[in-house]
Amino acid sequence: MRPIAPTLALALLAAGCTFESTEPESCSVQQLEDGSTAIRCGDGTTAHIPATEACTVVENGDGTSTITCPDGTTSTVGGCSVEGNDDGTRTITCADGTSVTVRDGEDGSSCSVADNGDGTKTISCTDGTEVTVRDGADAPESCTVTPRGDGTLLLTCPDGSTRIIPVEECDGTLRGGDFANAAAWELSGGARIDTQAQGDDPGVLRFDTAAMCGGAAAAVQRVCVPPYVPGEALRLRSRVGLRGCLDGAECFGGYPSLLVGGFDVGFAASGPTGFMEHFSCLGENHYGRAFDVGMVAVDDRIAPACPVRSVELEVDAIELEPAPRGFCPPPGTIFNGGFDAEGGLGWELLRDATWWFDGTDREAQLSIAAGSCGAPWLRGFVSVPAQPLPNVAVEFTARGNAGNRLALYLTGHTSLEVTATGEPQTVRRCLAPTSFGNTLEFGIHAHNYDSETGGCPQAVDWRIDDIRFVSDPLCVANP
Numbered sequence: 001m002r003p004i005a006p007t008l009a010l011a012l013l014a015a016g017c018t019f020e021s022t023e024p025e026s027c028s029v030q031q032l033e034d035g036s037t038a039i040r041c042g043d044g045t046t047a048h049i050p051a052t053e054a055c056t057v058v059e060n061g062d063g064t065s066t067i068t069c070p071d072g073t074t075s076t077v078g079g080c081s082v083e084g085n086d087d088g089t090r091t092i093t094c095a096d097g098t099s100v101t102v103r104d105g106e107d108g109s110s111c112s113v114a115d116n117g118d119g120t121k122t123i124s125c126t127d128g129t130e131v132t133v134r135d136g137a138d139a140p141e142s143c144t145v146t147p148r149g150d151g152t153l154l155l156t157c158p159d160g161s162t163r164i165i166p167v168e169e170c171d172g173t174l175r176g177g178d179f180a181n182a183a184a185w186e187l188s189g190g191a192r193i194d195t196q197a198q199g200d201d202p203g204v205l206r207f208d209t210a211a212m213c214g215g216a217a218a219a220v221q222r223v224c225v226p227p228y229v230p231g232e233a234l235r236l237r238s239r240v241g242l243r244g245c246l247d248g249a250e251c252f253g254g255y256p257s258l259l260v261g262g263f264d265v266g267f268a269a270s271g272p273t274g275f276m277e278h279f280s281c282l283g284e285n286h287y288g289r290a291f292d293v294g295m296v297a298v299d300d301r302i303a304p305a306c307p308v309r310s311v312e313l314e315v316d317a318i319e320l321e322p323a324p325r326g327f328c329p330p331p332g333t334i335f336n337g338g339f340d341a342e343g344g345l346g347w348e349l350l351r352d353a354t355w356w357f358d359g360t361d362r363e364a365q366l367s368i369a370a371g372s373c374g375a376p377w378l379r380g381f382v383s384v385p386a387q388p389l390p391n392v393a394v395e396f397t398a399r400g401n402a403g404n405r406l407a408l409y410l411t412g413h414t415s416l417e418v419t420a421t422g423e424p425q426t427v428r429r430c431l432a433p434t435s436f437g438n439t440l441e442f443g444i445h446a447h448n449y450d451s452e453t454g455g456c457p458q459a460v461d462w463r464i465d466d467i468r469f470v471s472d473p474l475c476v477a478n479p
Contacts (some may be wrong), residue, residue: 010475107355170224176318179203189216205315220294231327239316241275261291281328285437332385337467350377366446373456390473411440430475
């Protein structure tokens with residue numbers, strides 16, 4: 001590999017590339033006798049910054065070093081995986097999976113780096129070239145937290161950086177969740193906090209139409225949660241409302257996403273007045289880790305609504321709180337999937353759904369009388385293991401009158417429609433890899449509406465039981 005000249009060296013720093021090389025050991029930075037700087041990685045890759053750049057290096061004692069260069073830029077790095085290309089460019093690959101190809105810079109040009117404030121940095125060089133790269137420091141992967149036994153915790157992040165923090169800093173508290181104080185949140189793209197606005201209490205987070213349609217609005221903060229303690233599950237509570245909707249139905253599909261550690265937990269918003277409360281449970285990806293919680297505008301969900309709707313979304317609260325007993329399953333499990341413990345503890349029946357019990361076995365009964373339009377629901381949570389069974393699916397048994405219909409809803413998955421045969425059926429839904437380590441809302445909804453007649457002529461009687469995780473060969477690569 002040829003030496004890396006100043007342009008690439010500065011690009012490497014600007015990209016926030018404390019990257020993972022093909023070898024597990026971290027990269028090191030050394031000041032050489034001739035005044036130049038060398039970055040050497042465990043996979044054999046090296047980067048060399050000539051003495052003419054006069055960058056200084058301070059080792060931090062945690063496997064990383066901070067480099068300060070004459071243009072005033074600084075960056076803490078462990079090294080980068082760099083490949084030389086035949087056209088004189090180099091490709092840098094970072095810990096968050098992003099990569100960027102930049103000029104080699106061997107013509108001696110120097111570069112400066114500007115922070116754009118949106119998670120990217122722009123590298124401008126004296127030879128007229130310019131490139132904007134993503135700052136790898138804000139990669140979505142969460143950091144792990146390990147108790148050290150002395151009242152402190154070791155925080156280890158995907159970029160290889162580590163930090164020792166007091167236990168009280170990793171207490172599972174989401175600060176400023178009532179939005180009475182804006183300091184705890186990182187705002188971008190037009191999201192704003194009005195500390196004087198009145199929801200249930202002072203303070204709301206606002207996304208106006210411009211912010212929702214801009215595609216970059218977000219309110220984010222990093223939360224550190226201690227390792228899971230049996231019986232002490234945590235849930236996330238949000239209260240969201242819409243303003244400016246002529247009809248609540250017109251606003252569906254125009255919501256930002258509530259992301260927990262990069263996973264969209266989904267939520268409902270009321271309209272046109274009031275707030276709707278929504279709950280989600282933490283999973284294996286969250287306990288004993290530091291991760292981001294944020295409300296983020298997502299183009300593909302919002303953009304179709306933007307030309308014709310004037311909508312303002314208000315968030316009155318986003319808070320982490322202890323979950324009531326049985327509300328959230330232990331991470332990586334399905335709790336009481338047979339409904340037999342404590343009267344169906346952990347599961348909720350809505351809209352006239354009932355329990356059927358013969359003295360030994362309990363099932364959820366979703367029934368609708370002929371001629372009566374109804375929508376009985378069974379709802380709960382399933383926590384997918386971070387390392388699940390091969391080709392994992394969630395399964396349940398169902399028995400309904402021939403022709404009866406129901407729908408299965410899972411956070412992060414398209415709905416699955418099922419038609420009854422009159423005999424017991426085993427229903428399975430393959431789980432996407434994005435769900436691994438997360439807790440999903442699980443809902444089964446029966447209905448009898450006939451779109452052709454506009455009525456509800458059919459009687460419905462479903463029995464649901466035995467919700468569990470299974471391995472299904474048809475779920476190839478967990479699609």
